[in-house]
Amino acid sequence: MTVDLVRSSASDSDVLFAARVSTQGEQTLESAQGGEEASGRDRGLVNFLMRDRHGSPFEHNSMTFYVQAPIFVFREFMRHRIASYNEESGRYRELRPVFYVPARERNLVQVGRPGAYEFLPGDDEQFALVDEATRAASVQAFEAYQRMLDAGVAREVARIVLPLNIYSSMYVTMNARALMNFLSLRTKVEGTHFPSFPQREIEMCAEQMEAQWRELMPLTHASFNANGRVAP
Numbered sequence: 001m002t003v004d005l006v007r008s009s010a011s012d013s014d015v016l017f018a019a020r021v022s023t024q025g026e027q028t029l030e031s032a033q034g035g036e037e038a039s040g041r042d043r044g045l046v047n048f049l050m051r052d053r054h055g056s057p058f059e060h061n062s063m064t065f066y067v068q069a070p071i072f073v074f075r076e077f078m079r080h081r082i083a084s085y086n087e088e089s090g091r092y093r094e095l096r097p098v099f100y101v102p103a104r105e106r107n108l109v110q111v112g113r114p115g116a117y118e119f120l121p122g123d124d125e126q127f128a129l130v131d132e133a134t135r136a137a138s139v140q141a142f143e144a145y146q147r148m149l150d151a152g153v154a155r156e157v158a159r160i161v162l163p164l165n166i167y168s169s170m171y172v173t174m175n176a177r178a179l180m181n182f183l184s185l186r187t188k189v190e191g192t193h194f195p196s197f198p199q200r201e202i203e204m205c206a207e208q209m210e211a212q213w214r215e216l217m218p219l220t221h222a223s224f225n226a227n228g229r230v231a232p
Contacts, residue, residue, distance in 0.1 A: 001067075003066070004065065005063060005212040007062075010175075011216060012220055043222075059176070065212075070168070082178040091156040099138040100167065101135060102134070105121075109126070183224075
């Protein structure tokens with residue numbers, strides 16, 4: 001999974017002027033226009049907003065990520081309707097033969113009940129089966145796709161034989177409040193108020209997005225963690 005931050009307008013100071021307009025009105029304009037940096041003394045206000053779930057000040061920023069991942073990961077992304085998406089189209093371009101095959105460290109065995117699953121490592125026989133079957137199915141599917149294209153079949157028809165593990169790419173744009181919601185559901189971190197059990201592949205994307213966001217908004221990120229990773 002590859003995630004690149006391609007554009008951003010996001011800082012802790014964005015949270016501050018948005019929050020302070022409630023009590024200071026036009027007096028916040030200079031700091032908003034001037035890009036005044038947040039400092040350690042602003043930590044208390046950020047934490048108050050996060051703790052008491054005053055969420056709207058965290059929306060006045062933007063981050064655009066370029067994500068490369070298998071299509072099944074994108075289907076999970078798009079369950080989050082608080083972001084904007086533009087994805088590579090199999091109707092308009094011939095898709096590349098790039099497929100996801102789980103690495104040996106990917107846990108394979110699911111135990112537990114819905115909503116509280118645990119995933120355990122597979123044995124060598126299970127891993128060999130997953131690896132062999134995934135590769136064989138991917139090759140067979142792409143060969144069928146190529147045969148149809150070579151016969152003049154439209155790309156939008158030929159693509160129907162391709163499996164969910166083929167890679168795609170997309171831009172996804174969201175603000176910090178939306179990202180915190182995404183992270184609260186798509187990462188598994190000890191000590192969260194509401195534990196989540198994400199599929200590992202989307203968690204790999206979420207971890208990269210969080211690392212890049214942390215650099216942009218360190219006070220907000222620290223407060224998010226301190227308050228149980230609950231989106232305000």
